[in-house]
Amino acid sequence: MPQSQPWQTVAHLDDLAPGGSFLVLFAGRDVALFREGDEIYAIDDRCPHAGASLCGGTVEDGVVTCPWHYWSFRLRDGAWTGNPRVKTGTYAVRVVGGDIQLAAPAVPPSPREDCPCGTQV
Numbered sequence: 001m002p003q004s005q006p007w008q009t010v011a012h013l014d015d016l017a018p019g020g021s022f023l024v025l026f027a028g029r030d031v032a033l034f035r036e037g038d039e040i041y042a043i044d045d046r047c048p049h050a051g052a053s054l055c056g057g058t059v060e061d062g063v064v065t066c067p068w069h070y071w072s073f074r075l076r077d078g079a080w081t082g083n084p085r086v087k088t089g090t091y092a093v094r095v096v097g098g099d100i101q102l103a104a105p106a107v108p109p110s111p112r113e114d115c116p117c118g119t120q121v
């Protein structure tokens with residue numbers, strides 16, 4: 001169980017255009033923010049397959065597709081659509097006065113050995 005962590009401001013709504021993404025550093029990790037509709041999501045930026053930046057992926061219907069080999073991850077829980085047991089980390093998000101704040105990971109990332117393709121990172 002992850003330790004609870006205080007909310008931390010990482011960006012402002014003005015940094016994240018509708019439909020866009022924005023890379024921030026949070027708790028020592030690169031975290032990709034996505035804004036789709038009225039929702040803001042935060043997931044680990046590093047793709048669990050081979051390490052591409054998910055911040056550079058394309059987003060449609062709550063799913064980000066990695067720019068390197070096109071694995072897709074649900075933004076709400078980080079699950080890979082090809083096998084939901086494989087996940088990238090997600091973070092709780094709230095907006096206060098236009099500030100985007102994150103808290104501890106809501107879903108920890110999968111261990112690397114869970115990757116079904118056997119890619120070593």
Ligand code: FES
Binds near residue numbers: 048069071
């Ligand atoms: S690095 Fe993301 S799908 Fe391969």
